[in-house]
Amino acid sequence: MFTKLLFNKQTNYKTIMTQTKRIAIFGSTGSIGTQALEVIAAHTDKFSVEILTAHTNDELIIKQALQFKPNIVVIGDERKYQKVKEALAQTNVKVFTGENALDDVAAMDCYDIMIAGIVGFAGLTPTLSALENGKTVALANKETLVIAGDIVMRKASEKKAPVIPVDSEHSAIFQCLVGEGRNKIDKVILTASGGPFLGKKPNYLVNVKRDHALQHPNWSMGAKITIDSATLMNKGLEMIEAKWLFNLKPEQIQVVIHPQSIIHSIVQFEDGSLKAQMGLPDMKLPIQYALAFPQRLASKFPRYDFKKPNTLTFEEPDVKTFRNLILATEALSKGGNMPCILNAANEIAVFAFLRNRIGFLDITEMVERTMNKISFIANPSLEEYFESDGEARNFAASLIQM
Numbered sequence: 360m361f362t363k364l365l366f367n368k369q370t371n372y373k374t375i376m377t378q379t380k381r382i383a384i385f386g387s388t389g390s391i392g393t394q395a396l397e398v399i400a401a402h403t404d405k406f407s408v409e410i411l412t413a414h415t416n417d418e419l420i421i422k423q424a425l426q427f428k429p430n431i432v433v434i435g436d437e438r439k440y441q442k443v444k445e446a447l448a449q450t451n452v453k454v455f456t457g458e459n460a461l462d463d464v465a466a467m468d469c470y471d472i473m474i475a476g477i478v479g480f481a482g483l484t485p486t487l488s489a490l491e492n493g494k495t496v497a498l499a500n501k502e503t504l505v506i507a508g509d510i511v512m513r514k515a516s517e518k519k520a521p522v523i524p525v526d527s528e529h530s531a532i533f534q535c536l537v538g539e540g541r542n543k544i545d546k547v548i549l550t551a552s553g554g555p556f557l558g559k560k561p562n563y564l565v566n567v568k569r570d571h572a573l574q575h576p577n578w579s580m581g582a583k584i585t586i587d588s589a590t591l592m593n594k595g596l597e598m599i600e601a602k603w604l605f606n607l608k609p610e611q612i613q614v615v616i617h618p619q620s621i622i623h624s625i626v627q628f629e630d631g632s633l634k635a636q637m638g639l640p641d642m643k644l645p646i647q648y649a650l651a652f653p654q655r656l657a658s659k660f661p662r663y664d665f666k667k668p669n670t671l672t673f674e675e676p677d678v679k680t681f682r683n684l685i686l687a688t689e690a691l692s693k694g695g696n697m698p699c700i701l702n703a704a705n706e707i708a709v710f711a712f713l714r715n716r717i718g719f720l721d722i723t724e725m726v727e728r729t730m731n732k733i734s735f736i737a738n739p740s741l742e743e744y745f746e747s748d749g750e751a752r753n754f755a756a757s758l759i760q761m
């Protein structure tokens with residue numbers, strides 16, 4: 360349904376394309392945010408930067424603001440506000456901080472497209488605020504859809520605000536769906552690299568430490584998603600993300616391990632035809648595609664070379680070892696607040712693992728115990744999602760002390 364809105368001829372993208380698109384980057388100091396700025400820097404005739412936000416990295420956001428001259432900067436950490444304000448005193452940049460600053464700024468008129476590049480739960484309410492105001496959202500923050508996908512997509516639909524995926528698998532699916540507006544999807548196949556521990560068994564994983572888990576073979580990303588990739592929770596979150604973006608039933612979403620990360624995902628149609636989107640693993644491509652949609656812009660990104668010998672392989676995920684995929688599939692099938700609970704417990708567990716407080720296999724254990732503990736709600740309101748998130752976080756955190 361939502362895809363139809365995006366590809367609807369009445370949705371007039373032409374008018375936007377003749378003007379500069381004004382971009383708001385939420386999470387500009389992160390991996391997605393900095394790559395988005397690289398894309399924009401290469402196309403200053405097409406895009407301008409209007410809003411930059413960061414949680415704590417004052418030095419980088421000051422540097423970014425001096426280079427890109429946005430309208431507004433938000434620094435989350437109030438202790439850093441004075442420093443950022445002083446550093447930008449000679450410019451016209453307005454600086455905000457405080458609890459509601461992100462939601463307030465997301466509601467402002469001064470931009471066209473939000474890049475939702477904040478990590479975790481914190482990305483939810485600014486994205487909702489952007490959609491409420493009819494903004495196009497280029498969505499990297501998958502947690503937003505995992506937590507409250509029904510509410511987010513309903514809001515987008517109600518306000519005719521396009522949600523364009525940035526996550527590479529979902530961008531791949533989205534690109535495969537261009538021109539297929541009337542054709543039903545049989546299923547989607549999400550590809551997963553398998554992460555740094557592909558082929559490993561629990562007796563190995565039990566001793567895995569933070570620094571090893573942070574070494575992803577193909578992608579360079581923020582710490583949280585890198586750990587999620589190592590545990591395969593990332594693919595689990597992406598299954599739930601795909602459900603909401605493309606209006607799919609759980610049984611229409613399959614995961615396949617493809618260690619080379621060249622095929623970014625596949626759509627199978629009712630006639631059995633498979634369409635895939637390919638390229639070297641580089642997030643700048645899906646970021647640029649989302650910003651320029653429905654146009655494709657020229658790029659200097661490195662290209663896949665068919666002359667160099669390379670084998671593309673596919674295998675079934677080892678769900679006995681990487682049980683997060685089973686937990687996420689359960690949450691996907693159960694629906695309601697279960698994905699929100701899964702996400703909250705996972706955020707706490709990953710945070711604890713990154714601080715060497717728990718072991719690698721404890722992450723799954725904590726998520727499973729939290730899913731078994733917190734009360735199930737079939738049709739939660741936004742407030743109930745917040746409550747479930749809070750309860751799940753508290754319970755998961757209580758497991759760490761033991």
Ligand code: NAD
Pocket residue numbers: 385386387388389390391392412413414415416435475476477478479481499500501502525526527578579580581582583584642
């Ligand atoms: P990151 O850790 O590199 O950056 C996170 C950004 O969010 C930073 O700018 C930080 O200042 C901001 N932030 C963190 N906590 C915040 C809070 N409490 N309030 C406000 N701002 C906060 O993360 P990333 O790798 O860029 O990932 C961002 C999102 O994009 C995640 O949801 C991730 O799953 C998704 N994603 C990332 C990639 C990738 O290649 N990095 C790929 C696909 C999807």
Ligand code: MG
Pocket residue numbers: 526527528597
């Ligand atoms: Mg992805």
